[in-house]
Amino acid sequence: MTKVCQYFFAPQSPWAYLGHERFVALAAKYQVQVDIKPCDIGKVFSISGGLPLAKRAPQRQAYRLVELKRWSEHLQIPLNLNPAFFPVAGDPAAKLIIATRLAHGTDAALKVTGAIMRALWTEERNIGDTATLAAVAQECGHDGQALIKTSETSSVQDEYNRYTDEAVAANVFGAPWYVVDGEGYWGQDRLDFVERAFQK
Structure with a gap:
């Protein structure tokens, strides 16, 4: 039986970015089916007790930058700590990813996500x-224009809402979040554990 991994994330998350290509490679290596679920992380935060970046304490904001720099250098993945267009709403991108999956399948959606x-x-x-x-x-x-048009339909919005509700039901409180065999793993720094779960 093919193993399935639910992949909850917000496309604007730097942590999801740092883990995305490694996760996709692991899924391919172990022939794990990815159930891609971009979700509204702001809604997830509001229910799970998380805070948007701007509302976090200064020391938490400062340490986030330290950790992002560490991980970027450790993984040798380029990352601009202060990109020109951040913070940014993730909804349009998330819905484009969903539209891509519906039209072209999961592999295409994962590529567009990256x-x-x-x-x-x-x-x-x-x-x-x-x-x-x-x-x-x-x-x-x-x-691109056709996918944008699809992304703005009510059916894609319904999918986005459903993924967000599923994230809440799965006790997700951050991104990225991976669920394998009913067990959740929070963060790109847990991919070693995700890989072990893939091997079981």
Whole structure:
């Protein structure tokens, strides 16, 4: 039986960005099916007790930057600690990812996800802007305008809402979050444990 991993994330999360390509590679290595679920992390925070970045204590904000720099250097993944377009709403990007999955499948959606994350964290692009998102999708080999149009439909909004509700039901409180065999793993720094779960 093929193992499945639920992948909850917010496309604007730097931590999801740092883990994304490694997670995709692990899933491919162990032939794990990814159930991709971009969700509204702001709603998840409001229910689980988390705070948006701007409302966190200064010492927490400062340490976040230290850790991001450490992990970026450790993983040798480029990351701009203060990108031009952050904070940014993740909803348009999340819905584009959902539209891509519906039209072209999970692998295509995972590729677009990685491209969106790089656009924000290394390329100084505004992923809250639909023209930018259309361009990113086009660069991945898709009809960007068609996907944007689909992403703005009620059916995609319903999927986005459902994924967010599923995140809450799964006790998610941060991103990225991986669920394997009913067990949750929070953060890209837990991918070693995710890999062990894939091997079981």
